[in-house]
Amino acid sequence: MRHIIGGCPGLWRKVGGGKPLNSSFSDGPAAVRHLLVDEESAGQRLDNFLFRELKGVPKTHIYRIIRSGEVRRNKGRISADDRVEAGDLLRIPPIRLSERAAEKAQAVVPARSFPVLFEDEAFLALDKPAGVAVHGGSGVSFGVIEQLRQARPQARLLELVHRLDRETSGLLLIAKKKSALKALQDQFRERETGKTYLTLVKGRWPERLKVLDQPLHKYLQADGERRVRVVEPGHPDGMRSVTLVKVQQHIPARAGLEALCPEGLTVLEVTIKTGRTHQIRVHLSHAGHPIAGDDKYGDFELNRQLAKTGLRRMFLHAWRLRLAHPISGEAMELHSELPLELKKWLES
Template sequence: MSVKFITAGSEDAGQRVDNFLMRHYRNVPKTLIYRIIRKGEVRVNKGRVKQTTRIQEGDLIRIPPIRTPEKMEVKIPAGQLERIEQAILYEDADLMVINKPSGVAVHGGSGVQFGLIEVMRELRPLAKRMELVHRLDRETSGCILLAKKASILKALHEQIREDKMVKEYLALLSAHWPKGKQKIDLPLLKNTLQSGERMVVVDQSGKPSVSFFKVEQSFKEVDLVNVRLKTGRTHQIRVHAQSQGCPIVGDDKYGDKSINKSFAKLGMKRLALHAQFLTFTHPGKEGDDAVIKIEAPLHHDFEGIIQYLSSADNE
């Protein structure tokens, strides 16, 4: 093992240092990647960097000696491969959108042998540069975007930074949303508890976070809402909903245990949050064909609980 130097190419330009390292060292734990950045062992053009520092073409990246663990062969069950294959909503030579089922992590790690990205790399072995464009919580279902080329990934990340990618979610809240309240502008701070569990709280020292809530359907005791994100912080919708006294049904971190239990008996045994719509400009297309809007159909449990609530209201 020795110090390694990599010169960033045109396809690396605009990528964060942490993501750059994770792409080059896929078998190395993320905690190690963040540790060597934090300790100043990773340098760009001889200077210390933060994990959020973006690389430019021609940058010289110094990487300290890293012991790469032997790659363990993980056998992904055929049923899981087929399940994700059937969940593809859109695909071309540049990118794809998948209707991620709830309970599927976006990547392996932290006790998860494999996630969505590992499944897709096995399903599409020729797409050597396939990467997640954004992330969803493991419990959240719906639209997730993957890029097959580094240039496409870079262009899509730029759309996210410039607020040109629109993400709309459907959430079932465990109480009625405050009348007339639409914009939630509350900073969010990530905390790690002694147990290692990650929690997010509203805190003035946190990162700016903005969500827009709109009631789609009101039932006797709960509301179904559309949520549009302006920022994409960890657990943003979940914590913003909780801040208004309306945690999402099935939320085991920020929700109401008794309400979650009652909905589980009705068949909704998971977080009632679904990434329903995703709108973006396809970097490889021009004109009217470039604007892509994808809708992810609700999975049977979410659709079923809405039907149940609707019929109960009509009785």
């Protein structure tokens, strides 16, 4: 038997504030669904919008139908990171799941609380540990947001404002109101926030190199894994990406690392003016100074040697965030201290 999620052909439904759509699996005939985006949902990323509306559907499956072009907006293709607008008509294809996949989708998500750096009635700032995905998908059954919802069943709404890579630690914002979600996402989209990371890179970063302004292109490898690369200005698929770099300290090469990085390593404060996928990792690697512990764009032999010295994760931490409060407009600055394992490594 195959479990099918579908509806009546030719029907659409306005969504965004009512009863969750597709809250369970059904055995009816496969059919296309059409969803009309309302005002309250405007400004959300497509993937986040579908995660909420297609409850019970594995996030890996949602990403698959988006990448394949089966999800359409106003009859045109749409990407996972595109933002939906009020009045958009989304076409959702029939979604077929095997019994095994259906059972996995219904698997229990464990409740988990995370350190809270700030919280009020509008949003909260969490201190995300490294190694935890922000949401389920791409082979991950659940992440921070799903576990947080289980830990706070009384919360009316908990939505990710932005993302961090799985191996990146630090500041992560969660909206508690739709108005706060839209206001905060607008700030990120309009580049009105200041997101600064701490990172450790190979070699001695030149003090004069303070701005990296190079377009990035996101693509899929043959195995379906997402990657990003720097492309030439004017490239048809390139997106402008700006990264600001400030040297915090230089670290001499340690015993066993001299041959791999004779100039030592450098701790950087990195501020992104655009929020592209893997932006910091790709920009720094392209400049010849890959992030320590980066398993996608890094120096793999150096990573192996660093692991022997105790550094067994990517050294990238969301350290500081400047923003305006989504309700009051008051200027705020949030901080997340460098995790203990990174601090100990630097001090050892």
